[in-house]
Amino acid sequence: MNNITTLLDPLNQQQRQAVTAPLEHLLVLAGAGSGKTKCLTHRIAWLIETNQAGPHNILAVTFTNKAANEMRYRIESLIQRPTRGLWVGTFHSIAHRLLRIHWEEAQLPQTFQILDSDDQLRAIKRIIKALRLDEKTWSPKQAQQFINARKDDGIRPKDIVAEPQDDWLVQMHNIYQTYEQDCQRSGLVDFAELLLRNYELLRDNSTIREHYQQRFLFIHVDEFQDTNTIQYQWLRFLTGEQGKLFVVGDDDQSIYGWRGARIENIQNFSHDFLNTQIIRMEQNYRSTGTILAAANALIAHNQGRLGKNLWTQDSAGDPIYLYAAYTETDEAQFVVEKIQAWRGQLKDIAILYRTTAQSRQFEEAILQKGIPYRIYGGLRFYERLEIKDMLAYLRLPFHRNDDGAFERIINTPKRGLGDRTVETLRGIARQQNLSLWQAAQIAIDTKQIKARASHNLSTFLNLIEQLAQHKDLPLHEQVQQTQMASGLQPHYQKEGKVEAQRRLENLEELINAARQFEQNHQGSQTLLADFLDHAALEAGERQSGRFDDCIQLMTLHSAKGLEFQVVFLCGLEEGLFPHQNSLEEAQLEEERRLCYVGITRARQRLYLSHSESRYRYGQRDSSTPSRFLGEIPPEHLQSLRPRSAKPLTQTHNYQIGQRVKHRQYGIGTIINKEGQGKLARIQIQFKHQPQWLLAAYARLEKL
DNA sequence: GTGGCGTGGCTTTTT
DNA sequence: GCCACGCCAC
Numbered sequence: 001m002n003n004i005t006t007l008l009d010p011l012n013q014q015q016r017q018a019v020t021a022p023l024e025h026l027l028v029l030a031g032a033g034s035g036k037t038k039c040l041t042h043r044i045a046w047l048i049e050t051n052q053a054g055p056h057n058i059l060a061v062t063f064t065n066k067a068a069n070e071m072r073y074r075i076e077s078l079i080q081r082p083t084r085g086l087w088v089g090t091f092h093s094i095a096h097r098l099l100r101i102h103w104e105e106a107q108l109p110q111t112f113q114i115l116d117s118d119d120q121l122r123a124i125k126r127i128i129k130a131l132r133l134d135e136k137t138w139s140p141k142q143a144q145q146f147i148n149a150r151k152d153d154g155i156r157p158k159d160i161v162a163e164p165q166d167d168w169l170v171q172m173h174n175i176y177q178t179y180e181q182d183c184q185r186s187g188l189v190d191f192a193e194l195l196l197r198n199y200e201l202l203r204d205n206s207t208i209r210e211h212y213q214q215r216f217l218f219i220h221v222d223e224f225q226d227t228n229t230i231q232y233q234w235l236r237f238l239t240g241e242q243g244k245l246f247v248v249g250d251d252d253q254s255i256y257g258w259r260g261a262r263i264e265n266i267q268n269f270s271h272d273f274l275n276t277q278i279i280r281m282e283q284n285y286r287s288t289g290t291i292l293a294a295a296n297a298l299i300a301h302n303q304g305r306l307g308k309n310l311w312t313q314d315s316a317g318d319p320i321y322l323y324a325a326y327t328e329t330d331e332a333q334f335v336v337e338k339i340q341a342w343r344g345q346l347k348d349i350a351i352l353y354r355t356t357a358q359s360r361q362f363e364e365a366i367l368q369k370g371i372p373y374r375i376y377g378g379l380r381f382y383e384r385l386e387i388k389d390m391l392a393y394l395r396l397p398f399h400r401n402d403d404g405a406f407e408r409i410i411n412t413p414k415r416g417l418g419d420r421t422v423e424t425l426r427g428i429a430r431q432q433n434l435s436l437w438q439a440a441q442i443a444i445d446t447k448q449i450k451a452r453a454s455h456n457l458s459t460f461l462n463l464i465e466q467l468a469q470h471k472d473l474p475l476h477e478q479v480q481q482t483q484m485a486s487g488l489q490p491h492y493q494k495e496g497k498v499e500a501q502r503r504l505e506n507l508e509e510l511i512n513a514a515r516q517f518e519q520n521h522q523g524s525q526t527l528l529a530d531f532l533d534h535a536a537l538e539a540g541e542r543q544s545g546r547f548d549d550c551i552q553l554m555t556l557h558s559a560k561g562l563e564f565q566v567v568f569l570c571g572l573e574e575g576l577f578p579h580q581n582s583l584e585e586a587q588l589e590e591e592r593r594l595c596y597v598g599i600t601r602a603r604q605r606l607y608l609s610h611s612e613s614r615y616r617y618g619q620r621d622s623s624t625p626s627r628f629l630g631e632i633p634p635e636h637l638q639s640l641r642p643r644s645a646k647p648l649t650q651t652h653n654y655q656i657g658q659r660v661k662h663r664q665y666g667i668g669t670i671i672n673k674e675g676q677g678k679l680a681r682i683q684i685q686f687k688h689q690p691q692w693l694l695a696a697y698a699r700l701e702k703l
Numbered sequence: 704g705t706g707g708c709g710t711g712g713c714t715t716t717t718t
Numbered sequence: 719g720c721c722a723c724g725c726c727a728c
Binding site: 557 | 715
Binding site for chain 1: 719720724
């Protein structure tokens with residue numbers, strides 16, 4: 001009993017209500033910083049501690065490995081024992097786990113391999129080539145998006161009806177179909193396929209479905225607003241008639257619509273799952289009153305919300321500072337100055353921006369001052385070139401028909417097997433519907449390639465045969481041996497450049513990762529296969545920070561779920577944020593949610609900035625402040641004047657119909673005026689097209 | 704097989 | 719303006 005008190009004591013009234021809610025479906029609308037993870041983990045611990053559920057009756061699903069790991073750790077701390085039988089994982093890892101168990105019913109080979117996005121793109125490229133389509137017209141990236149979007153919606157090639165005159169759809173369909181056949185033939189499963197296959201498995205197999213429905217009586221979902229169609233349907237099957245869903249999410253933080261997330265899933269939840277109780281957690285433990293007021297006011301501009309208003313017991317705090325920069329360099333300069341004036345830890349500061357490209361100006365400015373920083377983004381450990389090559393060397397000996405792995409390493413390091421040879425092999429493979437491995441053997445036997453290449457090819461095939469003999473070594477030794485024998489390590493050693501040195505370090509790190517994995521998975525009969533799955537499903541850390549205490553630079557998307565004492569939200573300009581490509585109503589609302597996410601990352605102090613002009617695609621363009629700035633009540637904002645030059649003219653000096661001269665655009669007429677004061681904008685019809693300009697800084701000459 | 708040049712595209716990202 | 723990629727020439 002004592003334990004239950006400890007479980008419930010740290011909770012506020014809404015949190016406690018959610019944690020101890022009756023065993024029915026529950027939708028927790030958890031605002032930013034309201035204790036979402038706490039709510040989930042305490043609910044699960046509460047179910048166990050009150051003996052209402054055994055751990056093996058509980059399933060908890062997240063989107064990221066990070067969230068899954070944290071949840072497991074926190075549950076274990078709460079119940080003070082390992083969570084045996086309790087499944088906690090990402091949608092993908094749980095789907096993968098089920099497919100490994102039920103591979104046969106899912107019509108997969110037992111040894112199916114996971115294809116990451118990069119592998120998938122390469123596979124699609126191969127197919128487009130094989131279909132003799134022009135890569136410019138039929139871009140592999142577009143095809144990849146097409147395929148994944150269909151899969152996210154549960155659409156198979158056979159479900160697509162393409163009218164013959166719809167050339168685009170006909171070809172996309174064609175590529176999708178070929179891709180699906182190829183994957184099936186070689187036993188490859190991409191990320192979207194993991195979910196779709198799983199959904200179909202439950203849909204088509206009542207024995208399996210009922211088994212898991214009876215087992216997982218309590219299903220918990222984190223970040224529910226990010227679920228896509230197939231994840232939602234999968235949850236419906238898994239829940240069945242008896243299961244109870246406990247979902248936590250925030251429709252106002254749905255920012256992944258562009259990759260298939262359906263905000264409707266949270267909006268319609270109580271229609272699809274009857275007797276759903278809805279609990280709102282609106283008390284915020286993160287930000288000042290002012291920051292919350294700004295966030296609330298901004299998000300109120302969205303339609304069709306489930307509705308929520310964040311509040312705090314804390315004080316209003318500082319105003320939100322607004323800086324109107326002249327240029328992106330000026331903007332970065334401003335941020336750096338404020339950082340230098342900060343007396344706390346650097347890791348409490350985040351610079352957030354809409355697009356990755358914006359990071360450079362900040363990086364340069366920070367670098368100049370020698371302030372330690374860390375940029376999120378970039379390649380993850382298992383995505384690195386040399387690591388992927390190595391993984392291919394580990395895979396091919398045991399999956400000879402894996403064309404992706406074959407193509408990746410046939411000439412890495414260089415061994416005289418260039419495009420000509422590979423093209424010949426592809427031709428043979430295509431003609432006889434074989435894998436490249438099989439084609440290679442035929443090519444040698446039938447002397448379809450020249451003597452030298454043939455000799456090199458035999459050497460390569462022998463190498464792979466030889467690598468297969470390492471299978472009984474401990475995993476890390478197997479990795480080590482393969483690195484040497486493949487020639488990859490000696491290759492980088494010979495090169496001796498700084499770049500090569502880094503790659504060598506990464507290869508070394510892979511051996512460590514293998515050793516670690518061995519220790520964590522003792523007794524597994526399929527260690528190498530498990531390791532390869534792990535590499536695909538958990539891409540590992542991004543570029544590791546060399547410093548513990550450093551400024552955090554990241555896109556708004558990567559900032560979700562994090563919090564900082566000080567946040568700089570930069571580039572608040574029309575066309576950049578909201579982004580040019582997101583000006584349609586539905587997308588605009590997602591941009592606004594993104595802005596809401598950004599604002600609510602700040603605990604204590606928030607700086608907003610925009611620039612009067614900005615380099616875009618090699619041109620300096622003038623830009624107007626983001627409409628989102630106008631949606632924040634001015635009383636919460638405090639403008640900081642730019643340090644150099646003063647505004648040349650006051651807004652109220654301009655009249656509609658007035659003729660003006662701009663140093664860049666020439667002579668024009670004012671046709672529109674919007675807003676007041678510093679953020680006011682005027683629209684001017686110049687010779688070619690109308691331009692919106694920030695009135696205060698437009699540097700216009702009256703005529 | 705490699706390096707150099709030209710062209711296109713250019714929002715966000717996890718698994 | 720910058721980068722990535724494809725093609726072509728050596």
